[in-house]
Structures are given as structure tokens and as C-alpha cells.
Amino acid sequence: MSSYSKRTASVVGIAFSLPFIFVFTIFILYPLLYGFYLAGNLSNYYELANDPLYIRAIFNTFLYVGVGVNLKMVFAFFFSGLLMYRKYPAVKVLSVAYLLPWAIPDIAGILSFRWMLNSDWGVINLFLSEFGLPKIMWLNNYYTSMAAAIFFHIWKWTPLWTMTFYAGRLVIPPELYEAAKIDGASTINELRHITMPLMKRLYILCTLLSTIWTLGDFNTIWLLTGGDPGGTTHLASTIAYKYALYVGNVALGVSSYIVLMPILLVLIFMIIKIMGVPGER
Template sequence: PAHFLGLIFSLPFLLIFTTFVVYPLLYSALIVSSGDYLSRVMSDPLFWRSLTNTLIYVGLGVNIKMFLALVLSGLLTFTRFKIVRAMSYLYLLPWAVPIIAGVLSYRWMLQKEWGILNRFISDIGLQPFNWLGSYEGAMAALVSFHVWKWTPLWTLTFYAARQGIDPSLYEVAKIDGASRLKEFLYITWPQLKYLYAFNTMLSTIWVTGEFDIPYLLTRGDPGETTHMLSTLGFRYAFVLLRIREGLSIYLLVIPVLLIFIMLLIRAFGGRR
């Protein structure tokens, strides 16, 4: 009876999930499988460039922000310093800023002629750089904005986890003469390593399908070279009006995400 009652209460969610997730996925798979749309997409050189860009964006963005979040969460524990106390109030601001406002400000900063970054570069005697007009500059802008935007969120999770570590462990380590590095290696890191792995995998799942930052910041420019798989699927479906090819790109990503999700559940589903 208890399981039956749980099923009854779960029916609204199951109905909504089936209607808006399962059915569209199955219908999209049916449409794509009815033709050679996958082969058309994979024969496009732009697909492989977008795949490479996605791997670069996810690989650099996720790992850089996780490392910075781990470091910043440690700095936030030094509350006896006034600058740290001030930073504890300000570090969440990038996360709180709406993405559209942040991207527009970032584009203005990177503008070649009158952007504040090139103005600073000119003032110190260096040649201004066309940040969004070159592949390397645009990819660097995408990764750096992503890191700036989302590092505070993961810093908060690591900082909260640090508060759960027994302070007596650090007191005993100080009595034994352990350095800060050894405290981190033998006390902090063993307590945080599973959370670090969990956050990395979860962030990888989220960032692989990220659309808003790449689309708003570069829209694939310059010359369609900075497309991600998410923006390329949008380009196929809503710019070129080739809906089936656009669906094919998104369906290619889903198995990869499912693998990460299964690994996440398998590795951490039973942990308490």
C-alpha cells in the first residue's frame, strides 16, 4: 500500500516528465532515424570544429573554475583579515549578475577600438588586440567569462563543505607542527575530494549543453569558428531552417550526457 500511494503521488510528475521530456526525445529520435540526417551533419566540417570547441570550452572552463573555487573557498576561511571579510560579501556578485547584462558588459570591455581592456593595453604601450575578431581571442573570452560567472557558485559549495570539517583535526595538526600544505593534503583534501569529483562531473553535464553564454558572446563569430554543439544545433534548426539536422546534433550529445549521469549516480548515489 505504501508503494502504491507513492506511485499515486508521483503520477503528476511522471505525466509531465513523459509529456515534455520523454515524448519529444522519442519523437525526435524517430524523425532523425527516418533519413541520413546524422551523416549529413557529421560530413559538415563545422560540426567537427564545434565538437572541438565544445571539448575545449568544457575542459578548460570546468577545470579552471573548480580549481579556483577550491582555492577561493580556502581563502574565505581566513575571516580574521578585513579584506577576506569584504570578499566574503562580494565574491557572489558575478553569480548574481544576469547573464545578458554580464555578456553585454564583457563585449564592451573587449571591443577593439574603445574597449576598456584595449585602452589599458594601449596606455602601457602595447598593441591593442582584436579579442572577439580572432578565434583564439574569442575562445579565451568564452572560457574566461564562464569561469568568472560560475566560479562563485562552486566556491560556495566548497566553502560550505569546509565548514563541516571537524576543527579539532586542525588543532591536533597544529600541535604536531603540521604546515598549511600538510593540513590541506591530509585533512582538507580527503574530506573534499568526493565533492570535488561530484561537482566536476555535474558541471560537465551542465556546461556541455550550455547555450546562452556562447550564443550571446560570439554567436559563432568570427567566421563561424567559435560555434559550440549547442549553438550549431540552433543554427541548423532556426537559422538554416533544417530542423532535422539540428535535432541530430542535440541527439548526438544526449548519449554522452547519459553516460556522465550514470557515472554520477553509480559513484555517488549510495553515499551519505
């Protein structure tokens, strides 16, 4: 290729890249840098440290992420194992039914679940009343509200990771299981000595990715509880939104979520380390 052709190709490449660079700069880079600028005032962090609702929100975030992500991954790993027995009709029906939560739009699913938990006419309380049990104010209590949010998160997103683990199981050479059966290994031993070691990296990687995404989960809490009762169910994402748009203090809102940035950076570094360079694995 001549030097003229190379210059022409470079100019064309830059021309096609300019719209993306413009959009990236205006809508991503500038807001990010401006957010760091707003979060540079140390008085914001002093105010946050003395706000009991913010302290509760950080606690809720770790509770929501810790319980939700770990249970979700355990269930996903278990169900991915069931999918390996798709030759049975019952498993086929279960696999289709189990994927439905993932197919339901996020907002529609949350609002439907909220209506089901309504203390007066919700389906769950109507079911309880059929057995003579008292109605439960599901979303008027901190513990039941958080439990409901964690339950919905697990119900909604376990199918995604189930399919991911299922794909991981499919690439395990079947010869390993055949050799194990010849040696008289039980199903438990196959799980311990073949499946789990070969799935370890994928499991950890999915857990880290899920943790990052769950740290930024906004819709579940905001649409399900709105941070109530009394602002006690806020997460870091929802209370940042409240500070910025309801209180009108954008700097405080940005600062409230910047606190989680070191955790996110560590998780991202761990993901890069796990993925690594193919030759280093």
C-alpha cells in the first residue's frame, strides 16, 4: 500500500471515529470528570459519615450484594447441573419455566412483584388469608422489604448465570467423566474432582462480574420500596440519586457513590487478572 493510500485510510478512519469520540466525550468522559471534580470536596464525605441513612445504605448495599450474589451463583451452578439432564421431559419443562424470569422486562417484573406484596389486595396476602394466616405488611418493615428485594434479584438474574455455567459445563471434555465412571467414581466425586476444578475460574469471574453489576443496581430497590420504610432500605445507588435529584445536592450524590470506587477498581483488576493472557493460564 502506498503512503498516499495509508494517509487516506487514516483520514477515513478518523472521520468515521469522530462521531463516536464526540458522543463518548460529551456523554461519558465529561460527566465522569465533572463528577470527580464535584466529589473532591472533603466536606461532602464528612457530611456523609454523619448521616445515619447513608451509613445504613452502605450496610444495605453490602448485605444486598453479599447475600444476593452468592445465593444467585450457588443456585445457578446447581440448576446448570440439572440442565445437563435435558433428555428427561421434566428437566426440559423446568428449564423453559426457569428462564422466564430473565425474559420478563426488569421494570414490569419489579412492579408486578410489588403489587403481589401489597398488604391489602396482594396475591401473597390473599393466599395467606385462605389458610387463616394474618396479613403481612411486606413493604412496611425493613427486614421483609430487604428480604423481598434480595429474593426478587435472585429470582430475576439466576437464569442468566445458569445459562453461563451451563455453557461452561458443555466445554468440559466428556471423556473425563467417562474415565471417572470406568474408575468407579460417584457423581459427587465427579463434581468435586472434575466439574468444580474446571469451572472454578468461570465461577469466580461470573461472581466478580455479578458483584459489579449488583453494586450499581438501582431499579429493584427504587421501584420496589423507594427506600422506605423511612429511608432504611436505600442502597448506595438509590441514596445517591436521592441526594442529587431530591435533595438537590449533586456533589453529595456523586460523593456518596464515589466511596465505592476503590471496591469497583479492585474487582475490575481481579477480573483482568483472572482473564489474563492465554499463555499465562
